[in-house]
Amino acid sequence: MKTQSNEFKKRVVYQIYSSSFYDSNNDGWGDLKGITAKLDYLKDLGIGIIWLSPVFVSPMDDMGYDIADYKNINPRFGTMEDFDELLEEANKRDIKIVMDLVINHTSTEHEWFKKAIEPEENKYRDYYFIKEGKGKKHNKMPNNWQSCFTGPAWKKIDSLPGYYYMHLFCDTQADLNYYNEEVIKEVEDILRFWLDKGVYGFRCDVINKIRKSSLKDDHTRPLYFKGLKYYSNQDNMFKILTRFRTEVLDDYDTFLVGETGELNKEVGNRFLNERCLDMFFEFDHTNADKTFLPVFKGKFKTKKLVKPIFKWQKIVPWIALYLENHDQLRSVNRYGNVDKYYKESAKLLALFLLTLKGTPFIYQGEEIGMLNYEQVKYEDCKDVAAIYTTETVQKLLRFNRDRAFKIVNETINRDHARVPFAWSNSVNGGFNAGHETWLKVNDLYKKINVKDEENDSNSILNFYKKMIRFRNNDDVLKFGDFKDEYVKKNIVSYYRNYEGKIYLIVLNFSDKKAKYCNLLNVKTLISNYENEIDFNDLPPYFAGIFEVI
Ligand code: GLC
Numbered sequence: 001m002k003t004q005s006n007e008f009k010k011r012v013v014y015q016i017y018s019s020s021f022y023d024s025n026n027d028g029w030g031d032l033k034g035i036t037a038k039l040d041y042l043k044d045l046g047i048g049i050i051w052l053s054p055v056f057v058s059p060m061d062d063m064g065y066d067i068a069d070y071k072n073i074n075p076r077f078g079t080m081e082d083f084d085e086l087l088e089e090a091n092k093r094d095i096k097i098v099m100d101l102v103i104n105h106t107s108t109e110h111e112w113f114k115k116a117i118e119p120e121e122n123k124y125r126d127y128y129f130i131k132e133g134k135g136k137k138h139n140k141m142p143n144n145w146q147s148c149f150t151g152p153a154w155k156k157i158d159s160l161p162g163y164y165y166m167h168l169f170c171d172t173q174a175d176l177n178y179y180n181e182e183v184i185k186e187v188e189d190i191l192r193f194w195l196d197k198g199v200y201g202f203r204c205d206v207i208n209k210i211r212k213s214s215l216k217d218d219h220t221r222p223l224y225f226k227g228l229k230y231y232s233n234q235d236n237m238f239k240i241l242t243r244f245r246t247e248v249l250d251d252y253d254t255f256l257v258g259e260t261g262e263l264n265k266e267v268g269n270r271f272l273n274e275r276c277l278d279m280f281f282e283f284d285h286t287n288a289d290k291t292f293l294p295v296f297k298g299k300f301k302t303k304k305l306v307k308p309i310f311k312w313q314k315i316v317p318w319i320a321l322y323l324e325n326h327d328q329l330r331s332v333n334r335y336g337n338v339d340k341y342y343k344e345s346a347k348l349l350a351l352f353l354l355t356l357k358g359t360p361f362i363y364q365g366e367e368i369g370m371l372n373y374e375q376v377k378y379e380d381c382k383d384v385a386a387i388y389t390t391e392t393v394q395k396l397l398r399f400n401r402d403r404a405f406k407i408v409n410e411t412i413n414r415d416h417a418r419v420p421f422a423w424s425n426s427v428n429g430g431f432n433a434g435h436e437t438w439l440k441v442n443d444l445y446k447k448i449n450v451k452d453e454e455n456d457s458n459s460i461l462n463f464y465k466k467m468i469r470f471r472n473n474d475d476v477l478k479f480g481d482f483k484d485e486y487v488k489k490n491i492v493s494y495y496r497n498y499e500g501k502i503y504l505i506v507l508n509f510s511d512k513k514a515k516y517c518n519l520l521n522v523k524t525l526i527s528n529y530e531n532e533i534d535f536n537d538l539p540p541y542f543a544g545i546f547e548v549i
Contacts, residue, residue: 001251002252003253006255007048008049008279008359010048010478011048011049012046012047012049012354012362012471013098013359013360013361013362014045014047014049014051014363015050015361015364016053016364017363018053018064018077019063019064019418019438020364020420020431020438021034021038021364021421022423022432023420023431023437024037027076028437028438029076029077029438030420030421031076032077032083033078033085036082036090039086039090039093039095040093042095043093044465045367046465046468046472048094050090050097050098051100051203052100054100055073055074056068056069056072056074057069057072057074058109059107060076061107061170061172062170062385063326063384064102065173066102066169067107069111087197087198091198096199097199097200098200098203098257099202101202101205102205103204103205104176104209105173106173107172107173112124112127113127113165116165123182127183127186128177129166129174130157130163130164131166131215133156133162142154142166143216143217143218144219144227145166146225146227147167148206149169149170150389150392151391166215168227178212184240187244188248192248195251195254200254201254202257203256203258204257204259206259207258207259207277208232208259208262209231210237211231211234211236213234218230232261233260238271242274242275242276245275246275255278255279257278257281257359258279259280260282263283268280268282268312268315268316279316279320279358279359280319281361284308284312285306285309287308288301288305289334295389302509303487307487313356313358320358320359321358321361322353324363325361326363326414326418327414327417328417329417330372331349332349332371333372335349336541337511338371341511342369343460344529345541347528347541347543348509350467351526351545352492355496355503356482357482362464367460368453368461372442373440375440375443376413378390380415380439381409382438382439383413386408386413386415389412390405391404393407418439421450423450423451424445424450424451424452425451425452428441429441430445430449430450467526470526475498476497479498480496480501481497481498482494483495483496485504485518490509490514491506491508491509491515491516493505493516495548503545503546504522506538506542506544506546507542508541508543510541513538515538517535520546520548521549522546522547525544526544528543528544529544
């Protein structure tokens, strides 16, 4: 067993959305050489680990989360040599690389799937859930499960009349069958392949759904969650993940972060105690600006964001911290203020993210306060989930397409955070030299971009740099215990405590002045306002770290 450095507990992670980071060859797509070219930017930001969204061979129906070959690079992103160069250059700068591991499903263009649906039966048939339809004519779906992107989870197979395959996501993402020992072995082989190359670990996509316990109909859930209880967090899923650890991962200094859902205290702790994952992403806090159905926007409430985060701080010893990723809308639009207090609120969110206990994940563009892509039209939308959901909303509410898309666009259209990264105010925001981009650029690049942020000492980017450096060198923020004080309306406060040193963090999530009552003797360490502040009169969107003396 290899000694574990647990470096993931000391570093800040940066998620690169590979298609949209930097296009070095001006073909409209971000690429590996583009990432290598920007490593110094990440180093300067203080980043210690990169999570690379999928760069494997893929038809890109779900932007690479539909893998057709796990051991080769999608030519859109470059070659394996480009990948090796990225790894080497990152290594030189002491930046580790984490890959996206998408093993709940493969693309239907994967060789396994193509063989699986050949009329002549072969071993690959059992790699997937390929089932005969119900009814005399086998023309009814094998069960009533729904895809997470809405719509049925089964699709007819033309080459096998009467048969269907299961897809929990879009219909070109076929679910793998983890009852099959060979599938598990294939995954172990993929893990070794990338670990032997020198990658540090994996972000495990929808990992809590890999094992289906039964294929029964589910009549107990609302339409869009049918099946959930039969495929989320099943006993055998934990066993498979523990096996990956003991059979493969223990031979390397590595780590796994999981995208998990349907969590509770027991499930969360099982992931860690059974060594399935080193940490996971919880989703409770992402409902802070939604109604009971995630597709409908609700009013943002500070407590709906902060309380779930506090809850998880107390439930598990370590967690993945995030406010944004490639599936979420931009955080300043959601939890901050895009008008008068844009800068202050973006900095507040930075300070919040970087003062909690766990590993912070920053999503590309978050560090310069990138905002949603407001000018988007249905015709330009590339997000497969948004397209599926628009159709469903149209059908269910009898809305026309544009009206349905408007609803979807306000809450779940993932294109908002996927537009090309804004490096400067030149053509296409400096993402490339002017070639049409795979997804339209957000015109806001003229106002919000890296170059301008670098030149402004008071910018959001410079605040992120300051915060990350502070955290990288500070044991209280990295390792200290967490203790919440309160969430009163929009005032949030908590403590971090390490070996007798205590920090108090105070945040004002509102555009109004507010009072924070605490008579402690404190010294300001960092805040998003330059002047000394009065606790009885906290300015709008104030955020600060104080040392208790
Ligand atoms: C995860 C990914 C998301 C993808 C889905 C299916 O949720 O983050 O982008 O669409 O899995 O792979």
